[in-house]
Amino acid sequence: xxxxxxxxxxxxxxxxxxxxxxxxxxxxxxxxxxxxxxxxxxxxxxxxxxxxxxxxxxxxxxxxxxxxxxxxxxxxxxxxxxxxxxxxxxxxxxxxxxxxxxxxxxxxxxx
Amino acid sequence: xxxxxxxxxxxxxxxxxxxxxxxxxxxxxxxxxxxxxxxxxxxxxxxxxxxxxxxxxxxxxxxxxxxxxxxxxxxxxxxxxxxxxxxxxxxxxxxxxxxxxxxxxxxxxxxxxxxxx
Numbered sequence: 001x002x003x004x005x006x007x008x009x010x011x012x013x014x015x016x017x018x019x020x021x022x023x024x025x026x027x028x029x030x031x032x033x034x035x036x037x038x039x040x041x042x043x044x045x046x047x048x049x050x051x052x053x054x055x056x057x058x059x060x061x062x063x064x065x066x067x068x069x070x071x072x073x074x075x076x077x078x079x080x081x082x083x084x085x086x087x088x089x090x091x092x093x094x095x096x097x098x099x100x101x102x103x104x105x106x107x108x109x110x111x
Numbered sequence: 112x113x114x115x116x117x118x119x120x121x122x123x124x125x126x127x128x129x130x131x132x133x134x135x136x137x138x139x140x141x142x143x144x145x146x147x148x149x150x151x152x153x154x155x156x157x158x159x160x161x162x163x164x165x166x167x168x169x170x171x172x173x174x175x176x177x178x179x180x181x182x183x184x185x186x187x188x189x190x191x192x193x194x195x196x197x198x199x200x201x202x203x204x205x206x207x208x209x210x211x212x213x214x215x216x217x218x219x220x221x222x223x224x225x226x227x228x
Binding site: 033040041042043044045048088092095096097098101103104106 | 144151153159166203207208215219220221
């Protein structure tokens with residue numbers, strides 16, 4: 001059974017700083033998703049990574065996937081307050097509809 | 112358009128009530144999902160419908176009963192719930208499993224916040 005772990009669980013960072021959220025998964029997963037969730041709101045799809053070495057970027061967020069290390073990272077560049085939210089990674093396989101979510105990382109960007 | 116619409120947004124019900132949650136999408140997606148999310152926790156998968164057939168039931172208690180009347184609609188019927196069932200219930204849809212490297216991104220609705228008294 002696929003297990004997904006994220007760290008850190010909570011991240012407080014200053015505006016303008018860089019940081020990385022890590023997502024480890026336990027068994028073979030051929031797709032890795034990143035979602036954002038604002039408090040009391042739904043989940044917004046950010047990235048899907050389908051192959052080893054895949055890198056996707058949108059604004060100040062960049063996601064990458066290393067299938068050999070079973071690791072995905074979400075890198076935040078020059079954080080701004082608007083990025084404050086909870087970020088989830090989720091692993092899946094192409095032969096099943098099920099996603100397994102990580103524990104989530106609550107990001108708080110302070111002035 | 113990547114919109115998944117859920118109604119109602121909020122629901123308060125007693126333990127003896129029967130109620131239903133509704134979910135609708137018009138993206139032509141063939142897979143639809145119900146998730147339960149408690150505060151500060153990740154979503155937990157409850158059910159998956161693929162091509163209008165139930166394909167995954169994550170050992171959900173029978174007081175939750177899903178229904179997929181057609182490819183655009185998904186219902187969750189609630190009966191005799193317990194206070195611990197209070198949570199945010201999220202519906203999602205995706206293209207469904209296809210051959211090749213389809214992304215199969217799940218798009219989520221805004222959720223129904225359920226309180227069981």
